[in-house]
Amino acid sequence: MNCSGFLVSLSGEKFQVAAKAQKSSLIVGAAAIIDALQHGKALDKIYVDVKLVGAELSVLRKLATELAVPLNYVPAQKLNTFNIEGHGGCIAQIAKVQYQNLQDIISFVVDQGQTPLFLILDGITDIRNIGGIARTAWCCGVNAIIIPDKGVGALNDDAILTSAGALEKIPVCRVNSLMKAVDELHLNGVTVFASEMTASKNIADCDFSAPAAIVMGSEEKGVYPALLKICDERISIPMKNNFESLNVSVATGMILYEVMKQRSA
Incomplete structure (x- = not known):
């Protein structure tokens, strides 16, 4: 399902080399960024000088929070690596994908008479894994991928290339809290399954025929404990030989x- 008709609108992350960003993919200056947000322009992230103050910054911060756009506070020298003059302490990167509103997607899927299937990515930073996941999700009929606004790999040109274009087809919902997203799924009657290597319930023993969401955590840390706690089921993949973990993709x-097999049957 392609819901491209819908439109909605880090601190602590490692700073990517700004020089790689093409100038055509940037919006420069607080006023221009505020205008873009107010007119529904999808932004991947906003970089702000740590020393910047003023009324415009307050407006920018409020809009970024409402629209789940990551706001990164960085030293001035980092902004200078974009090699753009007159930025006034603010530079934004235009998103390569159009982020969607989760409730809009849920309502659309239900209105189409489909059984909802969502994929939640928690702490997955490797864009190659994200690209591979997106390809499989699109092939298996996932209605949308849900990601947090922090702690996930950037959906940039490399991610889109790795996904073979799937990230331009499948809706992506960016939220400021995965826990709130799970609450919203619950309110819409969606059962949330969390993948956990040590879980006792085999995926073959689960009923995926009803509306479902699958949470996948990083290979290093798994699903965040607080998020894991509010999921309905913990599920695992059977393995012939014991091993630390499977690649997340x-x-x-x-x-x-397994979900597709059950639903096809």
Whole structure:
């Protein structure tokens, strides 16, 4: 399902080399960024000088929070690596994908008579994994991928290339809290399954025929404990030989194909 008709509108992350960003993909200056946000322009992230103050910054911060756009406070020298004059302490990167509103997607899927299937990515930073996951999700009929506004790999040109274009087809919902997203899914009657290596429930023993969402965590840390706690089921993939973990992209594919198999039957 392609819902491209919909439109909605870090601190602490490692700063990516700004020089790689093409000037055509940037918006420069607080006023221009505020205008873009107010007119529904999808932004990937906003970089702000740590020493910047003023009324415009307050407006920018409020809009970024409302629209779940990551706001990164960085030293002035980092902004200068964009090699753009007159930025006034603010530079934004235009998003490569159009982020969607989760409730709009849920309502659209239900109105189409489909059984909702969502994929939640928690702490997955490797864009190659994200690209591989997006390809499988699109092939398996996932209605949308849900990501947090912080702690996830950038959906940039490399991610889109790795996904073979799937990230331009499948709706992506960016939220400021995955826990709130799970609450919203629950309110819409969606059962949330969390993938956990040590879970006792085998994916083959789960009922994926009803509305469902699958949470996938990083290979290093798994699903965030507080998020894991509010999920309905913890599920695992059976393995012939004991091993530390499966690659998250491979694991996601195995779970989604189990879902697709059950729903096809």
